Amino acid sequence: MGTYHFDWNDKTRQTFSVDTPPPYPSGEFHMGLVLNWTYFDILARYKRMRGYNVYFPQGWDCHGLPTEVETEKEHGIKKTDVPPDKFRELCEELVDKYIKVMKKAIIRLGCSIDWTTEYKTMDPNYWRRTQLSFVLLYKKGFIYRGTHPINWCPRCETAIADAEVEHETRTTQLHYIKFRLEDSGFLTIATTRPELIPACVTVAVNPHDERYKQYVGKKIHVPTTDRTVEIVTDDLVDPEFGTGVVMICTYGDKADVKSVLKHKLPVIMCIDEKGKMNQNAGKYTGMTTDEAKKSIIENLKDEGLLEKTETISQEVSVCWRCHTPIEILEREQWFMKTRILTDQVEKNALQIKWYPDYMKHRLIDWAKSLDWDWVISRQRVFATPIPIWYCKKCNEVILAEPNWLPIDPRIENPKTDKCPKCGSTGFKPERDVLDTWFDSSISCAVHAGWPDKKDWRRLFPADVHPSGVDIIRTWAYYLMVRHLALFKEKPYKSCLINGMVLGTDGRSMHKSFGNYIASQDVLLKHGADATRQWVAGGGATGSDIPFRWQDVEYGWRFLIKLWNASRFVSNQLKDLESDENVEYTLQLLDKWVLCKAEKLTKNVTDALERCQFNIAMEEVRNFVWHVFCDRYLEAVKDRLYKPEHYGEKKRKAAQHTLYTVLYRVLQLLAPITPHITEEVYQTMYAEDKGYRSIHLSPWPTPDKARLDEEAEKHGDLIMAIITEVRREKAEKRMPLNTQIKKLRVYTGNRETALIVNNGKEDIIGTCKVTEIKVLPEKEEGKEIQGYPNVRFVAEY
């Protein structure tokens, strides 16, 4: 059984399950994923050492349009050129290729995943579960089919959900267009989308706008058409925008949808699924929206109806995958009722532990802001089929039974002879497929073993759901609504948020910005452990972190430092058979560093409990580099080199301390830098400690016996004296190894004198002192920083 294997049969240890987000197999494991995966791998490794039976699965969220597009390109075909199952096969080949590449990157990064759990959402065994969840939600009344305004991406030619719509600021032209009043005269409206004039169903002004009160209720002629519409008032109209008169079209934006509903206006669609003008657009029929816009403006100009045009910047709604501006179309689609769950979402979001805490607002605010239910049908091929047929005669919906699944209605008929309503035997399949989020949003239940494992609730809800800040509104939200609807239970107990990776220029990292760094380059240059240090130490959990080569290099230098320190310790321990049964007399500085190691253990443990990886990282790096290496190792060298002078028991004490502290440090670092710690463990400790891997060793708990506050305080004083002596040598531009003939330390009192005397051997060894005198008097001399009464005089 592998080191990271989850033991299903172990009922004694507590479980800890990670809801690993299955990534989209794009073929590149980018720095954002490195950040994400490192976070929860640190957590998984930490929990494993804490004694949990850690469940750390890995899946792949395979379906989606980018793969369709690339498959079409690669094979020079259109998705409709071949049967859906054939096209699916071609997509699967591509996805498998990309998964291989990404899997390699995850392994290289050192993630402690249990690969026996690997799954792909495109496997029939997975979409069986997606379909089952659809069937169950249908039966529970959460699924409905309806004709509603929906977001439509004309490039992808599919409906998309609110969560898939992003907003961008773009500069655009605001056209001032004269609409002829039926009586006489004109009103000038301002619009950025003149191509929608054929779909204009009313003209609106703000009810409080004095300028236009007289026109309310009057009829106005819609240019390019032979229609007139009534002028209405609407609070949504901003009197400051343009002329304060706007046209309401079906549909220009979501505000139009509200107005149409409010004023019970007709719907005139003039744009089709491909983003072209349809027959409602009159002479503009067949043009693209851009062509129609140009043409209409030309015509209005000719008629003298175009007053002026100005350039403004405007928020445009775009498709998050391709950044094409979306249209709002009215189409028949499948929906999941999500808004009825909003109160539940809020209640559960507040029960969940968020890292960091304020991220819960992202989920709650998003849930509350939704106007529409979730549109779950997509007009694509490479996705989970909707398990529905329609009766050819009476159009009755025939829902698949759970035991028919998985099933593709586009290929197979329902496993029933006749329509349950009219008895007819002809069926037509639902050709639409499910949103890919419908696949991935049951991950918590699927990871736990639903529906096949009887005891799946044992791993449900997941202990942690890790998520990028950008996908809280999709992943975290959809998980929540789906599991609440299916099981009346929240899907995860805690949510660990990672920020975005920024480029060295401070902007978010994008290929198009020219600030893109491929994770492969980073991993190849400095290795996984250095890269993971950049993640852990780069910034506070949840905040965006900039990519900096210097940070990775620092991590890499730290590894070299740790490696060399381990080498040194290993050399010094050559004659130490085993740490057991060694007689030693701990010296002040031994107790000092042991005490500091205990405090470090507590601080790192606390930080990891709170998912404050940056704090854990800094604590342990600081200790290893500055306390252990720069101070303790340097101070103890003399004692190690000259047992004949100090005595064997003092040397053994140093050896014991080195052995103990290095092991502690390796354990504390193991979750963050798994490779180097394992390597050192195997060569120096494995035989003695007996654990197969450092990652299976029990997490250290602070040893109260070693929490010697007095020794720490006294050691700090000895260290301060050493520092001050060095500072004087630096000030006098003398080499550090300059021999001091005589060092007099004045302590001001007898108590302090005893303390210094206790550590004088370390001062002698570290500062190269021939003779030291510790005197309780108060005398002139160089003051020790932080100890105003302690001074020294050195004779060189």
Added chain:
RNA sequence: GGGCCCGUAGUCUAGUUGGUUAGGACGUCGCCCUCACGCGGCGAAGGUCGCCGGUUCAAGUCCGGCCGGGCCCA
């Protein structure tokens, strides 16, 4: 317009419930050439913690206002 977050040395950033001299990294400037490491070591300089006001014995931290930036949503 609403919500959330942020503003700390030249640069990037840490700072849990308010409590010693605001921590770290990069960069800069001296010095060392010490037998684990020069991918080192020892030191130094550099901060009115955006601005204004308040609460408090005590504010980077809490409250209010202002200025500036980011994200999400209208």
